[in-house]
Amino acid sequence: MKFFRSIRWRLQLWYGVLLLLILAGFGLSAWRLQTTNQMGKVDQELEQRMGIVSDMIRARNGPPPNHPPAGGPPGANRPPPSDWKLPERKAGLFENIPGRTYYYIVWHRNGEEIVRSTFAPPDVPQPERLHGPPEFRTRGTLRECYHDTPSGECLLVGRDIGEEQAGAAHFAWLLAGVGIAVLVLGLAGGGWVAARALRPISDISEAAERISAGDLSQRVRTADTDSELGQLARVLNDTFARLQGAFARQSQFTADASHELRTPISVVLTQTQSTLVRERPASEYKECLEACQRAAQRMRAILENLLMLARLDSAKAPEETGVCDLSLIAKETMEILETMAGEHNVRMESSLSPAYCRGNAGQLAQAVQNLASNAIHYNHPGGSIHITVENEPGTAVLSVSDTGPGISSTDLPHIFERFYRVDKARSGAQGHSGLGLAIARAIVEHHGGTITVGSEPGKGSTFQIRLPEAPAPIKTGDPA
Ligand code: ADP
Secondary structure: OHHHHOHHHHHHHHHHHHHHHHHHHHHHHHHHHHHHHHHHHHHHHHHHHHHHHHHHHHHHHOOOOOOOOOOOOOOOOOOOHHHOOOOHHHHHHHOOOOOOOEEEEEEOOOOOEEEEOOOOOOOOOOOOOOOOOOEEEEEOOEEEEEEEOOOOOEEEEEEEOHHHHHHHHHHHHHHHHHHHHHHHHHHHHHHHHHHHHHHHHHHHHHHHHHHHOOOOOOOOOOOOOOOHHHHHHHHHHHHHHHHHHHHHHHHHHHHHHHHHHHHHHHHHHHHHHHHHOOOOOHHHHHHHHHHHHHHHHHHHHHHHHHHHHHHHHHOOOOOOOEEEEHHHHHHHHHHHOHHHHHHOOOEEEEEEOOOEEEEOHHHHHHHHHHHHHHHHHOOOOOOEEEEEEEEEOOEEEEEEEEOOOOOOOOOHHHOOOOOOOOOHHHHHHOOOOOOHHHHHHHHHHHOOOEEEEEEOOOOOEEEEEEEEEOOOOOOOOOOO
16 A cells, blocks of 8 residues: 555654554553552541441450450350440541442351441442451442451441542543543644655655656755755765766767768768769779778777777776786887877987886777877977886876977866867867877776876976886796
């Protein structure tokens, strides 16, 4: 049932049951205390009168049974029943007062009734014989105290407690009434508090519903920021903001990727369409095919980069790792880029000390190559690049500095973003798709390192890769 699945109603139910138990316990205790007190008073008065009747018996019976008078059993000289009388001033204690008439009855040890007060009820059964202190019993609306005298008579004093019983019943109803009122108020208050406390949850679920319906800009209202639910709402809002950012980046990435691929595809289509309009000499077909080949190569380069990024995004740790020497990677990179540097008339310099890190050598070489090729590409003819590899405590550091134009402070925070290019028109035309630095950063971060850039327009740029240092491998033949 939906009712029982709701946290609010479950709380309300538990709270109600608890409150009911507390009120019932409290009410019962109060009622018991009140009735015990009242009955205690009644019993006290009964015992008092029991004493008076005992005195009367003792006075009439003569000496106690352990000093029997000569010439007969105890009580043998007992006066006739009509002579059993209470002293004048005590007789008023057994008068007929509506609601609190006291009575007494005395039985002989053989069960024969000796005397009874004027207002004693007719059908009072003689109690069981008793050899201890006085006992009490309640019969209907009558409370009675009974006791056996040392000389063997059974003595009973009683009273109508109808009024006390009615009072106790009235008190019980009063307690029940107050208890119900407190319960209703408590439940209403508890319901209000629960509704207030749980309101942020419904806010959260409403916001989550709106978000799941596609509106990622929705947020949970966080007015009550200090409570646990307020904190939860803040965490969720942060998560939603990150999700929104991730989705935005994802769609931007897809749009950029499609855009990048559209250019070479358009080249292929236009080239082939215009060439196929009519018969052409073989040289023109060759030109067309060469243009298509360049476009295909460009597409392949973009797709390879995208594939690499996708692999880096999905993999948790680099595959095929080993201890790599960054100075060796830098040296090989310089060898690969020698031709390119010559074409751009850029000089390559280096200061390389062995610096070891753990990782995938191929991927790290790719990252270094992206930095170094950028340093050559975005440089002035006659300029230079400088690659440094060194060790800092616990860190292997590789830096690539150039004497290029530098990067403006507006572009600097974005250059590691996917498909970001400072000069879109020119670099796009030259086959630069804006993925080089994004890939370099993804590789370095994948290896637990960081990549940073420092640049000032007109003063060149320095890119730095910092990776956790690994112990140098033990070369075979090294002295142990
Ligand atoms: P691209 O493939 O277009 O070079 P990158 O991700 O490698 O993409 O670089 C992003 C942008 O950062 C480039 O468009 C370029 O303007 C700028 N950039 C990268 N390296 C340098 C550098 N060494 N000097 C100046 N600008 C650079």
